Amino acid sequence: MPDVSVTLSSRQLRRVELALAAPKRPLTLALEGVTVATGDTLVLHDAEGTDVAAVVAESVEIVPPRAAGTAQIGTGEAPPLPGLARVTGPVSPRRPLGHRDGGALRVGPETARVPRATLVTGTVPGPDDAGWAGRTAPVVVRDTGDPRALATAIARVTEGGRRAVVLPDAGDGPGAAADAARALVADEIDVWETPTPVPPGRAILLTGLSGSGKSTISKLLVERLATADPRTVSLLDGDEVRLILSAGLGFSRDDRMLNVRRIGWVAALVASHGGIAVCAPIAPYEAMRWEMRERVEEVGRFLLVHISTPVEVCEARDRKGLYARARAGQIPEFTGISDPYEVPADADLTIDASVVAPDEAVDAILARLAEIDA
Template sequence: MTSASRSIVLSGPRLDGLEVILTGLLHPVDGYRLPGDVPEGWPLAPNLEVADPLTPGERLLLEDPDRTPLAVLDVQHVRESESGRRWVGGTLRSLRRPEHGLARELRATLDTDLHGRRVALFAGSIRPADVLSAAHLTGSGPVDFVFVGASNAPTTARGIRDLTDSAAQLRDARVIFVPEADLGAEEDVAAVIVRRLGGTDVHDFRRPAEQGAGAVVLFTGLSGAGKSTLARALVEHLHAHSAQPTVLLDGDDVRREIAGELGFGREDRDRNLQRIAWVAARIAEVGGLAVCAPIAPFASSRDAMRAKVEPASPFVIVYVATPLAVAESRDRKGLYARARAGLIPDFTGIDSPYEEPADADLVLDTSVSSVDDGVAQVVRMLAERGVLAHAGITVEEPKQGAGGQR
């Protein structure tokens, strides 16, 4: 049992990054360094960004999503930027062997020898023409198909399966898996690992997955701003025009189904948002699009939601900036009237503030634009971000309508 004073949970590519360090594949890398600090002889310098302030001399326990201790970081250096981002540096001490993710038997290890072999890197969607090209790059001879991907992603399972089927048809072909590790560094971690294992004849066939990436879309704004209407219209549009698996997580619905015991004080409201974020992150991890529509009035709550989703999946904020007077005029449930009468305390927009998101990816005002126009703008943004699928799928934008809120 460790006596580390703090702990953080790593998941997705950040968890893969930790385990890559612990395997020794990046030797002499033995921990994390601050951005820009690359010790001599290191092929790259991993960075670790944290949410809470730490001081040199503290010990940070690194855990997996099941809260299993994996390693201890002896904090030696800390840095905080003017914008509030924090990094820590120090030496890692392993507490258990790496064991997460897919294809354990195919993972690159210190014993993997790539000398004298052709190496073909793959990621995302596997195209038969690329596999054929890789198999015949220099005529006959041994070839290694190296798949690079997040260890818990469905595209990784499919990619490894497709490459394994192809390798079975060749006389001297192997399939090797290298996790797509997030080490906070700009270097291509997989390429570094391949070079260190002796790969010199390397050919890159990596392509993005043809299915759009999983993501979480958060519609936030005042009660009556039009969040739920926009979110529902977006989901209906994508169900009709896209192959992207899409799920609506409306604030009221989630509260009723999985947070019915919570009240409406700030602490309980925040807990409800974190449950929404946790469910949404699981949807995104398997390639789905989770569309959420709570009020989410506080920046700190939205930041905590983002932390549950990123870096494994994109977290997109759509701020529905409909003015209070317009939102209140749509008060079908009489909530604003009751709040002004003092019957509902801490009501957002009346006696509790709404903190406008400075990090919104898109701002919409349903008092001046129609629902169709709003959905069209969201669809366009998601396509530009690479969230929606393109290959073989037509993602149509809604026709511009003259109507407003529906």
């Protein structure tokens, strides 16, 4: 049976690194859009395509995608979706992980254990902070995927004459970080709880069928944000992106994935600089939306809005005749007709634009955005 190839997100790569640092620790990955069975070998690649590790699937559990926090605006219930595959098994390195921020300080199998260490849960305080009094043990800082924050944390630890140890963090919370620090760094971990400021950047993804109203709502949303929010707002409309950023791509599943991956990369870049990206591609597959959420949440907050206008309404609105051509077989792989649209199970907001006016839809999005900003 051939190996299963998996490209890791930044967060997943840190999870792999953490598992490789403790050879007896099994690795668990939640994978979207991957067909895997017990006994399969998964070859794990980083974003550059380097095969960094392999994991043998000792157990495979199908779990439903997260749906917490979903709000319904309009009518209708979303149908159930296939879940994620949660794969667990032993992991082994295939080659070095390559450049990693704070490389010489990162925890690994060769890290010498110490009797005691301090784990800083959030922002590392400056060297003059009173909380440093009496702390002479090595200081464990969490790498959460922000190179600038990690560099600042290491500098603040070393400025005070203490040794920094970098612990890759996959977003499982301070408790999991403390457990990993005990397993890899020290017998006794002193947990120093410090605040973690919420990054200001945001990305809002409006997903739905062609003709659902995404473009109308997104353009109005950008106008409203430009007058009500001090952050810079950028619009990444699906049709406009395809003219330049994704010129030459078709509509196969792979090309659609690449198109939305590019949009997600730009959105995360905007968010990393404290701006707001409003994205309005069709984004029909759960895997691509999940990947965009993972990428953006490395640097800011992500809001997924499902514009759930029924296909019959979208078809009636179609002035270009695309639906008619798709039903006649003239357009292959047309979402909603000859290619599936996977209804989001983890939407933060669902709006049926056949019963909700654009202004009201924008009001609902802004209210939900205010909730996640609170």
